[in-house]
Amino acid sequence: xxxxxxxxxxxxxxxxxxxxxxxxxxxxxxxxxxxxxxxxxxxxxxxxxxxxxxxxxxxxxxxxxxxxxxxxxxxxxxxxxxxxxxxxxxxxxxxxxxxxxxxxxxxxxxxxxxxxxxxxxxxxxxxxxxxxxxxxxxxxxxxxxxxxxxxxxxxxxxxxxxxxxxxxxxxxxxxxxxxxxxxxxxxxxxxxxxxxxxxxxxxxxxxxxxxxxxxxxxxxxxxxxxxxxxxxxxxxxxxxxxxxxxxxxxxxxxxxxxxxxxxxxxxxxxxxxxxxxxxxxxxxxxxxxxxxxxxxxxxxxxxxxxxxxxxxxxx
Amino acid sequence: xxxxxxxxxxxxxxxxxxxxxxxxxxxxxxxxxxxxxxxxxxxxxxxxxxxxxxxxxxxxxxxxxxxxxxxxxxxxxxxxxxxxxxxxxxxxxxxxxxxxxxxxxxxxxxxxxxxxxxxxxxxxxxxxxxxxxxxxxxxxxxxxxxxxxxxxxxxxxxxxxxxxxxxxxxxxxxxxxxxxxxxxxxxxxxxxxxxxxxxxxxxxxxxxxxxxxxxxxxxxxxxxxxxxxxxxxxxxxxxxxxxxxxxxxxxxxxxxxxxxxxxxxxxxxxxxxxxxxxxxxxx
Numbered sequence: 001x002x003x004x005x006x007x008x009x010x011x012x013x014x015x016x017x018x019x020x021x022x023x024x025x026x027x028x029x030x031x032x033x034x035x036x037x038x039x040x041x042x043x044x045x046x047x048x049x050x051x052x053x054x055x056x057x058x059x060x061x062x063x064x065x066x067x068x069x070x071x072x073x074x075x076x077x078x079x080x081x082x083x084x085x086x087x088x089x090x091x092x093x094x095x096x097x098x099x100x101x102x103x104x105x106x107x108x109x110x111x112x113x114x115x116x117x118x119x120x121x122x123x124x125x126x127x128x129x130x131x132x133x134x135x136x137x138x139x140x141x142x143x144x145x146x147x148x149x150x151x152x153x154x155x156x157x158x159x160x161x162x163x164x165x166x167x168x169x170x171x172x173x174x175x176x177x178x179x180x181x182x183x184x185x186x187x188x189x190x191x192x193x194x195x196x197x198x199x200x201x202x203x204x205x206x207x208x209x210x211x212x213x214x215x216x217x218x219x220x221x222x223x224x225x226x227x228x229x230x231x232x233x234x235x236x237x238x239x240x241x242x243x244x245x246x247x248x249x250x251x252x253x254x255x256x257x258x259x260x261x262x263x264x265x266x267x268x269x270x271x272x273x274x275x276x277x278x279x280x281x282x283x284x285x286x287x288x289x290x291x292x293x294x295x296x297x298x299x300x301x302x303x304x305x306x307x308x309x310x311x312x313x314x315x
Numbered sequence: 316x317x318x319x320x321x322x323x324x325x326x327x328x329x330x331x332x333x334x335x336x337x338x339x340x341x342x343x344x345x346x347x348x349x350x351x352x353x354x355x356x357x358x359x360x361x362x363x364x365x366x367x368x369x370x371x372x373x374x375x376x377x378x379x380x381x382x383x384x385x386x387x388x389x390x391x392x393x394x395x396x397x398x399x400x401x402x403x404x405x406x407x408x409x410x411x412x413x414x415x416x417x418x419x420x421x422x423x424x425x426x427x428x429x430x431x432x433x434x435x436x437x438x439x440x441x442x443x444x445x446x447x448x449x450x451x452x453x454x455x456x457x458x459x460x461x462x463x464x465x466x467x468x469x470x471x472x473x474x475x476x477x478x479x480x481x482x483x484x485x486x487x488x489x490x491x492x493x494x495x496x497x498x499x500x501x502x503x504x505x506x507x508x509x510x511x512x513x514x515x516x517x518x519x520x521x522x523x524x525x526x527x528x529x530x531x532x533x534x535x536x537x538x539x540x541x542x543x544x545x546x547x548x549x550x551x552x553x554x555x556x557x558x559x560x561x562x563x564x565x566x567x568x569x570x571x572x573x574x575x576x577x578x579x580x581x582x583x584x585x586x587x588x589x590x591x592x593x594x595x596x597x598x
Binding site: 014015016018026137138145149153249250252253257271272275276283287290295 | 552556566581
């Protein structure tokens with residue numbers, strides 16, 4: 001197991017370096033001089049010259065990369081052109097919203113996705129199963145922003161139950177009740193992902209239920225519900241946990257859209273706005289952080305998978 | 316087996332998938348016959364009928380420029396088909412080649428699959444956003460970007476499937492009877508990959524619609540003047556309270572088309588080589 005873990009971490013290093021190189025190259029691929037791009041339109045020639053020297057722009061590309069990587073490892077991701085603030089603190093400002101949104105979304109996915117997936121697997125072939133499987137696929141076919149807009153129209157504009165946009169920090173006036181701002185966005189974000197989990201749980205439970213140990217459990221007369229939960233669902237969870245990394249990637253992608261629809265001050269909306277503002281240092285920083293996060297989650301998923309299913313690490 | 320017979324087999328007992336296939340046919344016909352079918356010019360601006368409700372002569376109503384929504388929706392079918400088939404083509408050709416070559420030539424595979432790994436370290440929409448930032452907004456660039464995003468997943472899937480096929484006896488037989496690398500890859504392995512790749516194509520087609528709509532919505536997809544379902548939603552979303560029908564029609568068109576394509580993909584998947592079933596995730 002330890003060997004497996006070490007091996008996984010070691011193979012991750014080159015991928016991470018290559019990915020960070022791509023992120024570094026982003027600034028160089030934009031037409032124009034990197035120093036003027038990083039400083040924005042309002043910079044004076046002296047400032048541009050100063051930054052060029054700092055970044056080592058007259059040095060070969062790989063020296064520049066090493067310089068950049070050194071800065072990044074010390075937490076220096078550059079300065080936002082728009083905010084005139086360090087990129088890291090701009091990103092940190094959006095972190096609260098995004099993390100709370102993700103947590104709430106995961107809550108809905110578990111609350112709705114898991115029971116529906118189990119029911120649809122237990123009653124597979126029945127009309128209940130056909131309706132939930134079909135419904136799940138339908139939800140996975142809805143554009144996130146369209147769902148968000150209609151939730152706003154029905155529950156904010158029509159019924160007035162939830163606010164339609166923005167999110168004041170939990171530290172602001174209102175405290176925990178500010179979470180109501182995140183109800184509609186998290187439901188929007190949860191819908192397509194819960195659909196994915198439902199179909200996944202159903203498929204892997206059906207796979208497990210064909211195995212011998214399940215037949216044994218049934219043969220010795222255990223209650224069908226007990227078999228379904230203790231023998232089938234628990235084993236099926238292993239396959240489901242492997243899809244968690246994929247869910248994270250889907251969440252990040254859809255959060256970009258959802259945060260824009262609901263004008264949430266999160267990291268996803270920051271990316272979009274930075275692209276529209278041509279605030280390249282922020283785009284670069286956010287993407288680097290998301291990539292590192294994504295790889296870390298994939299690593300944890302792999303390790304969890306290996307410890308749940310010993311056959312994996314022995315391969 | 317003849318083609319009509321195998322199509323009949325795929326859709327037998329699958330009413331929903333059959334309806335889906337019929338709907339996609341309708342979209343296809345609308346795309347081809349758009350100039351004949353559309354009652355108005357999709358770009359013609361008429362300030363006197365701004366935001367008019369669905370009725371005669373504007374069956375789907377008009378948008379805030381007074382453009383006819385139905386005509387824009389019909390021309391939007393063109394964009395849907397163009398983006399879907401364009402990105403499928405790029406994803407399958409590029410991803411398929413990389414996957415097959417990597418599985419067949421082990422050393423090359425080490426390098427190519429690491430590159431795929433690196434690209435897959437970026438969540439799909441984020442990769443598309445970054446690439447769109449570097450490129451100009453155009454139909455071709457949108458297709459290329461979405462194609463590249465799905466080429467990575469396709470490469471990984473084809474890699475896995477080719478590895479399985481490579482161990483088969485028929486490959487040994489082909490090599491023994493003197494077939495070269497090109498012949499083994501394209502005359503013996505590729506035909507076996509065709510049907511799973513068709514399934515993958517249908518899922519990419521579906522995902523590409525959602526991806527393109529999201530890019531349009533963020534203002535980073537097709538140029539704003541192009542009549543696409545995503546652009547229609549994106550442009551009219553501020554009128555959602557005054558003219559909700561402007562979002563219902565294009566939204567339903569996207570949902571129906573994506574749902575149909577997913578249903579068709581699902582039906583196709585149940586009819587391919589069972590060894591490959593788990594390789595293709597779909598929805």
